[in-house]
Amino acid sequence: MSHIVEHPVLDPRLAPPFPQAALPVLRNPQLRKNVAHAIDVIQTKRGKLIHEKTDWQDLRSAAAAIRTHVLENLGAYLEQFEARCTAAGGHVHWASDAAEARQIILDLLRQEKATEVIKIKTMTSAEIQLNPFLQAAGLGVFETDLAEIILQLGNQEPSHIVVPALHINRSQVREIFAKSMGRPELSDDPHALTDAARTYLRRKFLDIPSAISGANYLIAETGGVAIVESEGNGRMCLTLPRTLITLAGIEKVLPRFDDLEVMLQVLARSATGERMNPYTSLWNGVTPGDGPQNFHVVLLDNGRSSILAKKRERQTLRCIRCAACMNSCPVYRQTGGHAYGSVYPGPIGAILTPQLMQMHHAQSLPYASSLCGACYEVCPVKINIPEILLELRSQVVDQERHDLGRFFDPLYLGLRAAGVILSRAWLFHAVQRLGRIGGSFVTRKDGWIHAMPSVGGKWTQTRDLRGFPKDTFHAWWQQNRARQSEKGAK
Amino acid sequence: MHASLFITCYNDTLFPETGRAVVSLLERLGVELDFHPQQTCCGQMHANTGFRSEAYSLAKRLVRLYADVEHIVIPSSSCVAMIRDQYPGLFEELGNDSLRREFAAFLPRVYELSEFLIDKLGVEDVGAYFPHRVTYHASCHGLRGIHLGDRPFRLLAKVRGLDLAPLPNLDRCCGFGGTFSVKNAEVSSAMLAVKLQDVLGTQAEYCTALDNSCLMHLGGAMHRQYAGMKTIHMAQILASTESAPMEALL
Amino acid sequence: MATLSSRENVLGRIRQATASVALAPDTLAAGYASIPRSYTRKGSLSRAATIELVLERLRDYDAEVIETKPESLSDAIHRVLAASGRRTFVVPPGLPPAWMPPGFEWMIDRGLSHEQIEKADGVVTGAAGAIADSGTIVLHHTASEGRRVLTLLPDWHLCVLFASQVVETLPEYFARVDLSPALVTWISGPSATADIEMTRIKGVHGPRHLNVILVHDEA
Numbered sequence: 001m002s003h004i005v006e007h008p009v010l011d012p013r014l015a016p017p018f019p020q021a022a023l024p025v026l027r028n029p030q031l032r033k034n035v036a037h038a039i040d041v042i043q044t045k046r047g048k049l050i051h052e053k054t055d056w057q058d059l060r061s062a063a064a065a066i067r068t069h070v071l072e073n074l075g076a077y078l079e080q081f082e083a084r085c086t087a088a089g090g091h092v093h094w095a096s097d098a099a100e101a102r103q104i105i106l107d108l109l110r111q112e113k114a115t116e117v118i119k120i121k122t123m124t125s126a127e128i129q130l131n132p133f134l135q136a137a138g139l140g141v142f143e144t145d146l147a148e149i150i151l152q153l154g155n156q157e158p159s160h161i162v163v164p165a166l167h168i169n170r171s172q173v174r175e176i177f178a179k180s181m182g183r184p185e186l187s188d189d190p191h192a193l194t195d196a197a198r199t200y201l202r203r204k205f206l207d208i209p210s211a212i213s214g215a216n217y218l219i220a221e222t223g224g225v226a227i228v229e230s231e232g233n234g235r236m237c238l239t240l241p242r243t244l245i246t247l248a249g250i251e252k253v254l255p256r257f258d259d260l261e262v263m264l265q266v267l268a269r270s271a272t273g274e275r276m277n278p279y280t281s282l283w284n285g286v287t288p289g290d291g292p293q294n295f296h297v298v299l300l301d302n303g304r305s306s307i308l309a310k311k312r313e314r315q316t317l318r319c320i321r322c323a324a325c326m327n328s329c330p331v332y333r334q335t336g337g338h339a340y341g342s343v344y345p346g347p348i349g350a351i352l353t354p355q356l357m358q359m360h361h362a363q364s365l366p367y368a369s370s371l372c373g374a375c376y377e378v379c380p381v382k383i384n385i386p387e388i389l390l391e392l393r394s395q396v397v398d399q400e401r402h403d404l405g406r407f408f409d410p411l412y413l414g415l416r417a418a419g420v421i422l423s424r425a426w427l428f429h430a431v432q433r434l435g436r437i438g439g440s441f442v443t444r445k446d447g448w449i450h451a452m453p454s455v456g457g458k459w460t461q462t463r464d465l466r467g468f469p470k471d472t473f474h475a476w477w478q479q480n481r482a483r484q485s486e487k488g489a490k
Numbered sequence: 491m492h493a494s495l496f497i498t499c500y501n502d503t504l505f506p507e508t509g510r511a512v513v514s515l516l517e518r519l520g521v522e523l524d525f526h527p528q529q530t531c532c533g534q535m536h537a538n539t540g541f542r543s544e545a546y547s548l549a550k551r552l553v554r555l556y557a558d559v560e561h562i563v564i565p566s567s568s569c570v571a572m573i574r575d576q577y578p579g580l581f582e583e584l585g586n587d588s589l590r591r592e593f594a595a596f597l598p599r600v601y602e603l604s605e606f607l608i609d610k611l612g613v614e615d616v617g618a619y620f621p622h623r624v625t626y627h628a629s630c631h632g633l634r635g636i637h638l639g640d641r642p643f644r645l646l647a648k649v650r651g652l653d654l655a656p657l658p659n660l661d662r663c664c665g666f667g668g669t670f671s672v673k674n675a676e677v678s679s680a681m682l683a684v685k686l687q688d689v690l691g692t693q694a695e696y697c698t699a700l701d702n703s704c705l706m707h708l709g710g711a712m713h714r715q716y717a718g719m720k721t722i723h724m725a726q727i728l729a730s731t732e733s734a735p736m737e738a739l740l
Numbered sequence: 741m742a743t744l745s746s747r748e749n750v751l752g753r754i755r756q757a758t759a760s761v762a763l764a765p766d767t768l769a770a771g772y773a774s775i776p777r778s779y780t781r782k783g784s785l786s787r788a789a790t791i792e793l794v795l796e797r798l799r800d801y802d803a804e805v806i807e808t809k810p811e812s813l814s815d816a817i818h819r820v821l822a823a824s825g826r827r828t829f830v831v832p833p834g835l836p837p838a839w840m841p842p843g844f845e846w847m848i849d850r851g852l853s854h855e856q857i858e859k860a861d862g863v864v865t866g867a868a869g870a871i872a873d874s875g876t877i878v879l880h881h882t883a884s885e886g887r888r889v890l891t892l893l894p895d896w897h898l899c900v901l902f903a904s905q906v907v908e909t910l911p912e913y914f915a916r917v918d919l920s921p922a923l924v925t926w927i928s929g930p931s932a933t934a935d936i937e938m939t940r941i942k943g944v945h946g947p948r949h950l951n952v953i954l955v956h957d958e959a
Contacts, residue, residue, distance in 0.1 A: 019674050026680050034937070041938040058779035065775045072761040075754045076768055088922070094747040146944065147935040163935060170937050190936040194944055201945070206854055222920045232892070232931035232946030239888045240854060250750065255772055257920035261911040262779065264926075275797075276874035276928035279946065281888075284922045289851070290887045291923075301750045309757035330663040334680040368674060370667025370681070371538060373634035390576070393540030411673065415536060419544030422499060422531040423551060432503050448713055458675035462682065463710030466504065473502045473509035477525045481513065 008338035010126075010157045012353050015341020017364035022339040031167050035159075035336045038166035042327050045273025046378075053269065062262045064382035067318035070220075070253050071308060077220040077253045078299065084223030088285020090295045097302050098128035104298050105130065105212065105245055106137055112243050112294070114139065114210040120227065120234045121145035122214025123161050123321065124247050124300060126343040127356075130212070142204050144233035146197050153180040159337030161344065162271045162323040167336050201233065211237040211292070215248035216320070217263060218297070221256040224284040225297065228267060230277050238281060244292035249300050251308075251317040257282075263320065266380035270322035303356035312391055316351050318381040323348075325375035325385060331368060340365060347375035351388045359395055366392035410455045429474070436468040443467035492522045493561040493606065496552075498569050499531035505702045511729035511736055512565050512603065518729075519611055523563075526555055534572040537580070539669045546584045549577050553589070553596050561599055563606045565725050567701050568668075570602040571635030602632070603725060604641040604700055614644045619732045621651030625694040626724075627708065629701040630663050642700060642724065649727060655692035662688075666707035682711050689719070696722045781915070783873070783908025787958060790872045790908045795954060797875025801929030802942065803950040810957050813900070814838050817864070820898055820951055826861035829898075830890055834883025839864060839900065849890055857889060862896030863947070868921075870906045871913050874928050877901065877952070878913065881923040888923060897947040902955045 009015045025031055050056050070077055082092040095101035109117060117139055119125065131141045131152075143152045147165035151158055154176035158164030165173075174188035177196050186196055213234065217226040225246055227234050238244055254263060260282075268277045286295050307316050326332045326346025337345030342353040342362065350369055354362040366389045375385045400406040407413070421431050442449045449465040451457065459465060471479075493516065497509045516523055533548030552573075556562050564570050574597070581590050607613055626646060632638045646654055665671070665681025672678075689697050689708060697712075699705050702723050709721035730736040755762070763771045785793060798805045808816035818841040821829070828845040830852065840846050847860055868880035877899055879885045891897055907913050931946040942948065 019676065022674070022677050026676055032680075038938050041934070055778075055780040058777075062775065062777045062779050069772060069775055072758055073763055073768060073771070074758060075751055075762065076765065078751070078754070094750045096746050096749050100746060145935075146933045150935065163938070165935055166938070168936075170939075173936055190939040190941055193936055194933060194941045198944055205945070206858065219920070224920060230931065231933045231944040233944070235888070235892050235925070236945050239892055250754070257917075258914045261914040262777075265779075265910055272934070274928070276871075276876050276926065278927065278929050278931050280924075280926040282920075282924040284920065287881075287922050290881060290889075299750070301753065305750065305753035305757050308754060330665065330681050330684075331674075331677055334677055334684070366540075367670065368677075370630070370663050370665055370670045370678070372630035372663035372667070374630075374661070374663070377634060387579075390538065390540070393538070394542040395540070397540035397542075411539075411669065415539055415541050415544070415669075419536060419541060419547070422533075422548055425528040425530055428499070428530045435503070450714070455672050458672040459710070461675055462679040462714065463707065464713040465706070465710055466713075468504065469506050471506060473497045473506035474525070474527065474529075476506055476510060477513075478527070481523075481525065482527070483524075 008157050009341060010338070010343050011129075012342050012357050012362040015362070018339055018341070018368040019364065021341055022335045025335050025339050030169065031336055032334060034167050034169050036333055038160070038163055039327050039333055042163075042273050046269060046324070046327070049269045049273060049275060059262055059266050060380055060382055063266050063380050064318065066254065066259050066262060067320075067381045068315070070255060071251065071314055071317050074250065074253065074308060077255055078250060080220040081218050081223055081253055084221065085285055085297060086223070088223050090223060090285040090297055093296060093298045095298055095300050095302070101128050101247065101298055101300050101302070102130055102133045105247065106134060108243070108245055108296055109134070109139060109210055112210055114243070116140035116142065116208045117210045117212055118142050118144050118204055118208045118237050118241070119148070119211065120213040120229070120237045121148045121164070122212070122247060123158075123343055124214050124249055125212065126158065128247075128300065128302065130247075142208065144201055144204070144237060146194065146231060149197055149200070150176055153177065157338060158343060159345065160323060160326060161321055167338070205233075205236040205240055209241045210243040211241040211245070213238055213244060213246045215246050215252050215297075216267070217260065218248055218253045219257050219260075219282070220253050222284045224257065224282050226260065226280060226282045228264070228277050228280045230272070230279065232279055235279055235281055238283065239291050241292055243294040245296045245298060247298045247300060249302075250304050267320055267322055270324035270378065270380045303358060306358060307355045313351075313355060313388055315383050316355060316388060318383055319348055319352065320381060322380060324378040324380060328374040328378045330372060330374065331370060340368065347385045348383070351385055351392060354392060359392070359399065363396045363399070366396060414455060429472070432472055436470070439468040491520065491561075491611065492524070493563045494556060494559040495523055495525050496529055496556070496562050496564045496569070497525070498564065498566045501565065501702055504706070505723065507736075508565055508702055508723040508725050511723065511725040512563070514734070514736075515616060515725060515729040516563070519613065519616060521611070528555060532569045532572050534569055535668060537572060537576050542580065543584070545576070546580045549580050550585065550589060553577070553593050556596060556599075557592060559599060561601060561606065561610065563601050563603060565603045565700070565723065566703070567602050567629050567632035567636055567638065568703055570600060571631040573597070573600055575635060602636060602638065602700065604638055604645055605636075607645060608641050615648035616645065616728050618649040618728045618730055619651050619735070620649050620727045620730045622696055623653040623655055623694045624696045624698055624727065625655045625657045625689060625692040627657060627664065627689065627697055627699040627704055628660050629699050629704045632700050633661060638700070645724070645728060652727070655694045657692055658688045664704050664708055666704050668703070671707060678707075682707060686711055686717070690717055694719060696720055698722050698724045698727055700724050779911070780909060781911040783912060785872070785908050787903075791903050791906060791954065791956075793908070794870055794872035794875060794906050797872065798952055801875055801950070803929070803952050805952045805954060807954045807956060810955055813953070813955055814841060816953050817841060817898070817900070818843075820953060824862065824896060824951070826896060828859070828861045830857050830860040830863045830894060832865055832884055832886030832890060835864065835866070836884070849886060854889060854893065857893045860894050862898065863890050863894040864898045865891060865900070867899050867901045867905060869913055869916065870901055871910050872906055872908045873910065876926050876928040879925045879927065880921040881925070888925060891925070892946055895947055896949040896951070898951040898953065900953050900955065902957045904957050
């Protein structure tokens with residue numbers, strides 16, 4: 001598989017910093033093309049639908065307001081959800097962190113004497129690294145989403161939260177399926193590949209009595225769970241087995257059933273550029289005779305409550321995992337998801353991942369942005385991602401101000417010095433003169449600088465810099481325009 | 491009409507010709523300009539890299555410097571966006587009531603160049619002549635930060651002799667992003683490569699914008715690649731007349 | 741017990757995190773009611789146009805749609821079934837007998853096993869409603885719509901939809917439903933994936949063939 005990037009590490013504790021992680025991707029034309037193509041398809045479809053939806057901005061406002069209201073009253077709504085879900089025959093569990101959640105799920109499966117489990121795609125389960133844990137405990141874990149099967153069988157990591165295998169093209173899928181399904185005759189036609197997946201999964205759906213799902217929404221009013229999908233594997237997993245375990249971040253709650261009238265309208269348009277996705281399922285607890293009779297919800301904190309506590313950053317938790325931000329992001333377009341070293345990539349990943357890590361890891365992610373603002377423009381729940389990126393940057397700097405290693409970082413030194421220099425006009429002017437003199441040593445005959453040392457070298461890797469002009473603007477003004485009244489200093 | 495020019499730290503140092511163009515243009519339109527000799531920087535570079543206290547000091551300094559001025563004209567959307575988007579948060583967090591009051595009085599008097607021309611002076615035709623094929627690049631701060639909308643296009647439409655080539659994917663970031671251009675130099679360059687394809691594809695002679703920051707990044711690559719296109723700040727196009735043409739420096 | 745203290749831990753952290761903003765229990769409902777909702781609630785299309793729209797959307801999804809009048813419903817069902825070339829159909833226990841014409845094998849679901857349902861050629865049900873704007877058919881899985889597995893395993897689904905059940909917008913559907921049903925499935929087109937190079941493939945799991953009979957039961 002010559003075009004597949006070496007196995008990326010999607011653990012923020014271990015992943016290389018973003019600038020470094022991005023390098024192999026930037027040098028991979030196939031990957032960049034796959035990502036750009038996938039994004040363009042979604043963006044074009046989304047664009048048409050947003051244009052047609054005359055109340056789109058009103059929907060965004062309502063969605064943001066609903067999510068804000070829930071987060072501000074999260075305790076009350078979670079307790080309501082728990083009470084209603086339990087009354088309807090479900091069991092609600094609480095997990096402080098990933099390790100607890102994994103253990104709860106394993107214990108539930110052991111209670112059922114399960115040897116295998118089928119899964120609907122859930123990024124939350126990837127966040128807590130559930131699959132390797134269950135596999136190490138001897139369980140067979142079968143993903144059932146087409147993208148997740150591709151990743152699982154091809155031993156790869158997701159690079160997008162809605163279309164996780166977007167970095168893989170059809171011939172790469174063919175290779176994976178042919179090998180792992182024992183189907184060497186398989187063509188690379190997406191129809192044939194999809195059919196192969198359908199056949200591969202059919203018996204699993206019918207035979208495996210335990211399933212794990214995530215949740216798009218938890219409805220507090222009814223104790224209901226809603227799952228939004230396209231393929232039907234979700235319906236299979238939450239209808240056919242005897243046991244269903246739903247893993248959900250605590251922030252997934254909506255107050256009432258009716259709130260789906262807003263959320264369903266914004267989610268599909270943002271995520272896949274459709275008015276509505278093919279299948280949305282909702283169930284309240286257990287219905288005798290219909291679907292799993294043994295139903296559990298595992299509510300996951302894993303750092304979310306600490307984000308909740310921060311006034312400015314709380315909006316991060318409004319996220320409904322639509323991926324519109326990464327589809328609109330010019331940085332993500334070039335790097336794909338793996339460079340972010342987290343199961344949550346792109347703009348939302350850049351703010352969510354370091355915060356889930358309590359700012360101990362992934363400190364390069366808030367800088368993985370040119371602050372263009374496209375993400376904020378498309379976010380259906382109006383998360384001001386640029387604002388949070390800036391907030392997190394200042395937290396990183398404050399953390400590192402006293403770090404000796406940082407003290408010798410040229411960029412840090414330069415910015416600290418610049419802060420002093422720019423606060424006094426005479427000092428600024430003096431440094432400008434020095435800069436011009438220094439610059440003259442590296443300015444070529446064409447009047448441009450082609451190479452600079454240190455941090456400057458990062459600029460001149462790919463760009464020239466026009467040489468420092470002989471006169472600054474203020475010097476020109478002094479000579480040509482300044483009037484007596486202005487020559488007095490303030 | 492009086493106005494005070496805030497040239498910005500990087501224009502003062504690297505693009506004084508943009509400043510000269512602004513002066514030439516506004517004087518031609520009958521504006522009495524002044525220039526505060528103590529001005530330095532709005533603090534954007536620090537704010538965007540996470541050096542909040544340094545940014546706050548510079549922000550406070552700027553607001554106080556222009557306490558008694560009628561209008562402040564700034565030929566840089568990113569600096570205007572800094573003032574409008576980030577100063578409120580900085581002063582909320584680190585300032586006091588008195589400073590917040592000063593800022594409230596100061597804020598409405600701040601204009602980006604195209605805003606000043608169209609909203610304050612009420613002109614679209616500034617009497618410019620620039621007989622070249624030009625493409626306009628919308629900087630993200632201008633587009634999404636301060637919502638310049640169609641102001642740049644309205645101004646360019648009235649420039650005699652100018653052949654405007656529309657830029658595909660106008661709303662896509664060029665990859666400059668301030669310190670992003672060096673902290674994430676490779677990704678920045680990848681974004682630049684993609685943007686440059688669109689820009690060079692217009693076959694224009696000049697790429698213009700209302701921010702020299704983006705133009706420095708685009709122009710730097712054009713120069714490196716002998717691409718046959720130059721960058722020029724829109725102030726210089728608008729200042730250019732038949733009798734006094736103004737080209738970008740070579 | 742570990743889980744008990746986790747609950748208190750998590751809820752405790754949440755309460756602390758939102759102490760300055762959380763509403764008191766007796767004002768929570770009012771807080772919810774004050775959420776501004778300026779989005780379109782009621783559609784602006786006439787009834788005729790709404791029905792036109794739902795038919796258009798369903799056809800866009802490659803659903804086979806025919807229209808009929810109430811008095812001709814049985815015949816319409818017969819025609820559709822005959823044209824399908826299929827013989828064995830599962831049906832929910834509450835399906836009207838008039839909707840089960842002779843000449844076909846009817847398996848009424850009074851506790852069919854998954855294997856039995858898997859053997860059927862198709863399924864016939866009613867619906868709870870439809871939303872024209874998105875071409876969505878809604879099932880509440882009542883006795884005439886059937887357990888969820890009935891409309892999931894067979895490859896062919898005939899859904900009888902009455903014009904009076906169709907609304908234009910999603911908020912209108914929610915306005916009609918008083919209490920949240922215990923089970924809901926919203927179906928907008930056959931199952932699909934775009935996971936391979938964004939090529940949209942229809943019919944992954946779930947019925948690959950959707951047929952709708954729209955009964956014009958309004959004046």
